[in-house]
Amino acid sequence: MSLVEISGLEKSYRVGEMEVPVLKGIELEIEEGEFVALMGPSGCGKSTLMNILGCLDRPSKGRVLLKGRDLSRLSDRDLARIRREEIGFVFQSFNLIGRISNLMNVELPMTIKETARNARSDRARELLESVGLGHRLDYSPSNLSGGERQRVAIARALANDPSIILADEPTGNLDERSTTEIMEIMYELNVGGRTIIMVTHDVETTKDCSRMVWMRDGMVQEVTS
Amino acid sequence: MLEYVLLSFKADRRRALMSSLGIIIGVVSIIALLSVGQGLYGGVNEQFGDLDMDLITVRPGSGMGMGPGDRPASTPEEPAEFDDKDVKIIDNVLGVKDVYPLKTTRVLLSFRGDNTSVSVIGISPEEHDDLKVVVARGRFLTGSDYKAAVVSHDIAEDFFRMDISPGNQIRLYIDEEDRYSDFKVVGVLEEDEDPTYASSGVYITHKAMDDLLDVEEYHYDSIIVRAEDPAQVEALAEEVEKDLSRIHRDEAYNVEALSTRFESMLEVLNMIKYALAGIGSISLIVGAIGISNVMMLTVKERTHEIGVMKAIGATTWDIRTLYLLDAGMLGLASSLLGIALGWLVSDFVGSVANIPQEVTLQSIVFGLLFGVVITTVAGIYPANKAAMLDPIEALRAE
Ligand SMILES: Nc1ncnc2c1ncn2[C@@H]1O[C@H](COP(=O)(O)OP(=O)(O)OP(=O)(O)O)[C@@H](O)[C@H]1O
Numbered sequence: 219m220s221l222v223e224i225s226g227l228e229k230s231y232r233v234g235e236m237e238v239p240v241l242k243g244i245e246l247e248i249e250e251g252e253f254v255a256l257m258g259p260s261g262c263g264k265s266t267l268m269n270i271l272g273c274l275d276r277p278s279k280g281r282v283l284l285k286g287r288d289l290s291r292l293s294d295r296d297l298a299r300i301r302r303e304e305i306g307f308v309f310q311s312f313n314l315i316g317r318i319s320n321l322m323n324v325e326l327p328m329t330i331k332e333t334a335r336n337a338r339s340d341r342a343r344e345l346l347e348s349v350g351l352g353h354r355l356d357y358s359p360s361n362l363s364g365g366e367r368q369r370v371a372i373a374r375a376l377a378n379d380p381s382i383i384l385a386d387e388p389t390g391n392l393d394e395r396s397t398t399e400i401m402e403i404m405y406e407l408n409v410g411g412r413t414i415i416m417v418t419h420d421v422e423t424t425k426d427c428s429r430m431v432w433m434r435d436g437m438v439q440e441v442t443s
Numbered sequence: 444m445l446e447y448v449l450l451s452f453k454a455d456r457r458r459a460l461m462s463s464l465g466i467i468i469g470v471v472s473i474i475a476l477l478s479v480g481q482g483l484y485g486g487v488n489e490q491f492g493d494l495d496m497d498l499i500t501v502r503p504g505s506g507m508g509m510g511p512g513d514r515p516a517s518t519p520e521e522p523a524e525f526d527d528k529d530v531k532i533i534d535n536v537l538g539v540k541d542v543y544p545l546k547t548t549r550v551l552l553s554f555r556g557d558n559t560s561v562s563v564i565g566i567s568p569e570e571h572d573d574l575k576v577v578v579a580r581g582r583f584l585t586g587s588d589y590k591a592a593v594v595s596h597d598i599a600e601d602f603f604r605m606d607i608s609p610g611n612q613i614r615l616y617i618d619e620e621d622r623y624s625d626f627k628v629v630g631v632l633e634e635d636e637d638p639t640y641a642s643s644g645v646y647i648t649h650k651a652m653d654d655l656l657d658v659e660e661y662h663y664d665s666i667i668v669r670a671e672d673p674a675q676v677e678a679l680a681e682e683v684e685k686d687l688s689r690i691h692r693d694e695a696y697n698v699e700a701l702s703t704r705f706e707s708m709l710e711v712l713n714m715i716k717y718a719l720a721g722i723g724s725i726s727l728i729v730g731a732i733g734i735s736n737v738m739m740l741t742v743k744e745r746t747h748e749i750g751v752m753k754a755i756g757a758t759t760w761d762i763r764t765l766y767l768l769d770a771g772m773l774g775l776a777s778s779l780l781g782i783a784l785g786w787l788v789s790d791f792v793g794s795v796a797n798i799p800q801e802v803t804l805q806s807i808v809f810g811l812l813f814g815v816v817i818t819t820v821a822g823i824y825p826a827n828k829a830a831m832l833d834p835i836e837a838l839r840a841e
Pocket residue numbers: 231232233238240259260261262263264265266267
């Protein structure tokens with residue numbers, strides 16, 4: 219059994235009276251431990267696919283199995299639990315909460331999971347140290363550079379020790395140096411055993427990937443290793 | 444979760460205060476109004492509480508009370524005129540213990556060259572013994588006294604340059620008519636602790652009063668009746684009324700048990716108390732609408748943040764709980780603040796307006812409960828709105 223099994227996945231959005239198809243029958247399997255780069259022209263449906271994989275959205279048609287579970291059959295509550303415990307999401311625009319400290323941002327998934335307070339802050343501290351931000355615990359994310367913010371976001375994604383990292387253009391807003399730093403962290407996470415699925419436009423960032431999936435117009439066009 | 448709420452508090456203290464202003468004001472008014480109401484109630488209760496509940500007053504004219512002994516005030520009847528016949532009739536009613544007819548008028552009291560306007564009260568000394576008048580110096584009037592007077596403590600001590608003492612001579616002028624009578628003071632009353640009853644004045648006998656006024660027919664202007672059994676006082680009032688009606692048909696008079704007036708007064712006060720609390724509740728509801736609006740604003744502002752929370756695994760339930768807790772905590776904080784302020788306000792109002800006030804546990808609980816419940820209820824709609832946000836759309840916000 220693959221970690222992710224996608225077959226006949228369709229997703230369409232209703233815009234006014236019209237059904238606009240975005241994903242038009244995706245077929246894809248991803249094995250545990252892979253580092254997959256998802257590429258394709260803007261608007262081809264990469265983020266849409268990531269959102270479905272990340273349990274933020276539901277398929278319109280077809281099957282998405284995550285560790286054998288059919289996502290379209292799970293309740294909202296179960297989907298939230300998967301987001302919380304099995305998936306770490308890294309966004310292009312970081313999506314940190316500006317009015318609380320970095321430490322609390324990283325703690326948040328554990329707070330929601332109701333992890334004990336001490337264990338929570340110990341782990342958050344550890345994670346921030348591991349991404350090189352041990353000296354920025356009490357800063358607000360809004361006082362950090364883009365690269366630093368993305369590192370906080372990665373630390374947060376790892377809070378509940380998920381086995382899958384979904385990263386939607388994690389370096390899309392970053393300069394070259396920060397991009398290199400983030401990709402190093404990603405690589406290490408993959409080496410550490412986590413499955414990573416990453417959307418990117420930058421071929422440079424795919425050098426460590428085990429596979430590249432090319433999408434076009436809502437379909438998987440080509441898979442290269 | 445709770446920690447997160449506290450945190451959101453800290454971040455938004457000013458807005459929290461602003462939004463809860465309505466609730467604070469509501470709770471303040473509930474506390475202040477209830478406690479002033481309670482105080483008035485308690486004050487009246489106290490004032491009337493040790494008053495004789497076994498007394499009935501009979502007065503000519505249509506009364507202003509609300510007791511069952513009243514006849515309709517609209518009937519254009521002549522006021523009844525009461526004399527000894529009526530005293531006898533009342534005295535013969537079963538269950539009547541004592542009857543004290545009274546007549547009061549204003550006169551000019553002259554003592555050693557000073558003049559002051561005072562009340563003169565004509566009484567029947569032989570029946571008056573057990574009314575609550577205690578003689579401080581000298582003696583009270585007896586049936587055989589004629590040009591003798593007993594003066595109340597205030598008149599004796601405060602009204603003239605020199606104190607009036609037993610043995611002194613005083614002169615009473617009937618106003619405007621140049622008529623007067625001299626009286627010998629035989630007693631001075633004890634200082635008055637119960638001003639509703641043994642009132643300030645000069646006490647003389649009905650006989651002396653009659654001669655002083657020099658009217659063709661001497662009528663009492665009130666008759667006080669004491670019942671044998673205080674529990675039966677209202678039934679007795681009706682009985683007295685019935686017996687009097689035989690000779691005072693079509694005349695206006697009023698028979699009223701003091702307890703009746705007391706009870707209806709308490710009833711009115713109770714109504715006032717709850718009306719006041721009602722006003723407080725209305726301001727609370729207005730406050731709740733304010734809270735709801737401000738929370739909607741907060742939810743709108745935090746749309747992105749709520750999206751983040753959901754994306755990293757918060758359930759609909761989590762978000763709803765979070766914002767309801769937020770509202771509840773706000774309600775608790777503002778209610779406590781409101782109670783403290785309300786306490787101060789009722790103290791202040793009480794001392795400035797010189798009305799009794801009393802903050803009771805009941806009103807505190809009432810204020811707290813109302814504040815918290817209403818704020819939480821006000822939070823339901825915004826909390827639901829927050830909980831139902833679609834994470835992807837919410838993340839797109841900002
Ligand atoms: N909620 C929505 N309602 C309607 N159309 C949508 C919605 N979300 C996405 N789309 C459309 O679906 C298509 C795919 O969007 P998606 O964000 O998946 O593209 P993408 O491959 O991630 O592009 P990019 O590389 O620019 O991020 C786009 O044409 C977009 O306009």
